[in-house]
Amino acid sequence: MEITVAEALIRCLEQENVELVFGYPGGAILPVYDALNKTTIKHILVRHEQGAAHAADGYARVTGKVGVCLATSGPGATNLITGIANAYMDSVPMVVITGQVSTGMVGTDAFQEVDITGITIPITKHNFLVKDPNQLPVIVKKAFHLASTGRPGPVLIDLPKDVAMEKIKFKYPKTVVLPGYKPTFKGHPSMVQQAGRIIMESERPVIYAGGGIRIANASPELLQLAEKINAPVTHTLMGLGCFPGDHPLFLGMLGLHGTKYANQAVTECDCLIAVGARFDDRVVSKISGFAPTAKIIHIDIDPAEIGKNVRIQLPIVGDVKNVLGALLPQLEKKENAPWLARIRQLKEEFPLHYDRNGCLKPQFVVEKLNEYKDDRAIVVTDVGQHQMWAAQYMRFKEPRCFLSSGGLGAMGFCLPAAVGAKLGAPDRTVITVIGDGGIQMTMQELGTAAEQKLPLKIFVLNNQRLGMVRQLQDFYCQKRHVAVDFQFNLDFAELGRLYGMEGYTVETAQQLEKLLPEVLASPKPVLVNCMVDPEENVLPMVLDGANINEAVD
Known part of the structure; x- marks a missing residue:
């Protein structure tokens, strides 16, 4: 019995024990989405393709499994790029599947056509353009093997629409041969x-x-x-x-x-x-x-x-x-x-320290989160000052409890990655620590979290500015601050409520300490808008050209 290549792709994912995929549909990937009707694999509809890549990343980091995301051709594929690069830099196993225009239109600047395999060569472990329908099962097997072995990383499969609709006899290989790919597992x-x-x-x-x-x-x-x-x-x-x-x-x-x-x-x-x-x-x-x-x-x-x-x-x-x-x-x-x-x-x-006087300190928020969270809680951060404070003041007893964008330093990582983490570990508390800059990059994924009924605990360290850039301007630009202060910032607690969450704003240490046990014990999703000291710096800090033992403190 013959099936379409799109249906074969879904069967391949089933053979790889894929539980869920993150994606956003479109014309070129439509045959694959149609085939999803015939599977038990759960599809998570994100609000932006970047969210799909980051969510698959978060899922992979927590579970140790290969994360999978889908997008259509053109802008759908290019919107994945930041998430693919992030996974590549941090060695996260992912298989990325993109739709492509029909093979006869490739190279003609067709509607929603981009050379996504060419674009992603530097940020994938390998990528494939499927030209022969009969090779699809072998390509998928190779993709999962490459993504998950050796130094893990993202692998992309680009599937033209006409190839996806071709029919083949399905047979999934048990093993694949990859000449030249032989990771060394045992030390000499x-x-x-x-x-x-x-x-x-x-x-x-x-x-x-x-x-x-x-x-x-x-x-x-x-x-x-x-x-x-x-x-x-x-x-x-x-x-x-x-x-x-x-x-x-x-x-x-x-x-x-x-x-x-x-x-x-x-x-x-x-x-x-x-x-x-x-x-x-x-x-x-x-x-x-x-x-x-x-x-x-x-x-x-x-x-x-x-x-x-x-x-x-x-x-x-x-x-x-x-x-x-x-x-x-x-x-x-x-x-x-x-x-x-x-x-x-x-x-x-040389202990870590900060001035505890005055307004609510971001380090205090992180310290108290560390004190009240349980040992198995997963903490997901975005990128910036709050990320460094979390790394400095939080303590973890086991791996896969801390997720952050390391090598790429991609703002916007936190919320979709938290969605993926919670779906990958539904029995564990997922806490996000995020800045008021980072949350506005992918805050639409609050809709994904709401749709999936995920009780995330979101803490916004709101200093009403791009704190890390402001800090760098302090040290390297003689405090000439350009484009770092938000002249308008929305009410994040109200934003949370609009997405069906409990929303709170705290301005003092006392308010935070009173609220934290209630928030972390609640079965509901919660967003806490923490109005922290806007002038606080992340210290210690090693300045450019200095040795690591010469940090400013």
């Missing part, structure tokens, strides 16, 4: 042995953990490593939650807005064990001053990242869970008492 034994020797000879080791720990589900191995060699652990923004935030060896985030004690510890260490991290510029700052006395061991599944930004003494290519599993037996228990005493001294000397 001699390299692992060398790493063991370097670590055992070290006196001041530090572990630097990134999002690769979460992706590889390697948090147990990371904890074992830290406790076996008594090494403090610092992390990237993507690594938040990969190591328990209440552990004595926890140092907090490293880099531009990292803790001063984490930055100083890395500066003084003699062995830096980088696991699933890529030494991006927000962490390293001035390369010549980064971990100047350390032998650096870099463990990552992507060989392109090793040695790309900093000098490496020992590279180990492989899945971090496998590599750490092989490394642990090479190590003996280490005490490092003088080094741990120095770490305690640094924590006492």
Whole structure:
């Protein structure tokens, strides 16, 4: 029995155990939407295609599964681009399916035609233009395999409308052959042995953990490593939650807005064990001053990242869970008492702090959210000052509890990603921390949340301006503020109520503390508009050209 390619696509998704897809229909993708009538896969209708990509991203980060999103050709496809780039930068497994004009019209500047495969070459792990109807099942299998293995990332399938309506005999392959694609999963034994020797000879080791720990589900191995060699652990923004935030060896985030004690510890260490991290510029700052006395061991599944930004003494290519599993037996228990005493001294000397006097402080809001949330709650942030305060003041005991746009820094990520996160983990509380700038980029997705009856807890840190840009203008433009103050800002509590939420505005610490337990315990969706100090800065801050241990505080 023959079925259409569009119907075959849906069957392929069923074979990949896809539970839901996020999308927005249109003419070129219409055959696929018609085929959705014949499946149990749930379709989530977003309010903008960018929301579909971010929601699929949020779903993937929380569940560890491949997120799937759909859009039509032309503007539908191009509206996905920010979300695709975001997933690519943060190594999130996604399969993106776009409609395309009929094959005979490709290249003619037809209505709603864009070369989406050409446009997305730099921001996808791979992409496909389906020309042969019979190849569709193989292409889908390849797409899911590529998206979810090695270093994960987004893969795009562009499906012309006429191909989608062709009929084929459906057969889904069990495996696929991808010549040239052979990720290294096990570290080279001699390299692992060398790493063991370097670590055992070290006196001041530090572990630097990134999002690769979460992706590889390697948090147990990371904890074992830290406790076996008594090494403090610092992390990237993507690594938040990969190591328990209440552990004595926890140092907090490293880099531009990292803790001063984490930055100083890395500066003084003699062995830096980088696991699933890529030494991006927000962490390293001035390369010549980064971990100047350390032998650096870099463990990552992507060989392109090793040695790309900093000098490496020992590279180990492989899945971090496998590599750490092989490394642990090479190590003996280490005490490092003088080094741990120095770490305690640094924590006492350089604690995070802020002036608690005056109006409602954004750090206070985040601290109180951390105090009242349960350990399994998922926190989703947007991008800006509030994102850094969340990274500094919130503590997580397990991975996949903190979602944020890291590499791309895409404002507008938060709300749709929270929708995807809640749909992926319906039994867990989802808290969003967002700025008044970011919420206005994708606030239409409140409609998606309302339609899906998602009880999100949304906290807007409202300083009535683009706070991070204003802060940068303070430091780099002699406080010449241009285009950062909102002359008009809507009432966000009322906005929440318009979307069927409970809406509140708080202006004092007392109001917030009184309201928080009620909000977090409520079964209903809630939006809290927190009117915070508009002049507050994120500190510490490493200025351009400075070493990471020279932060302004």
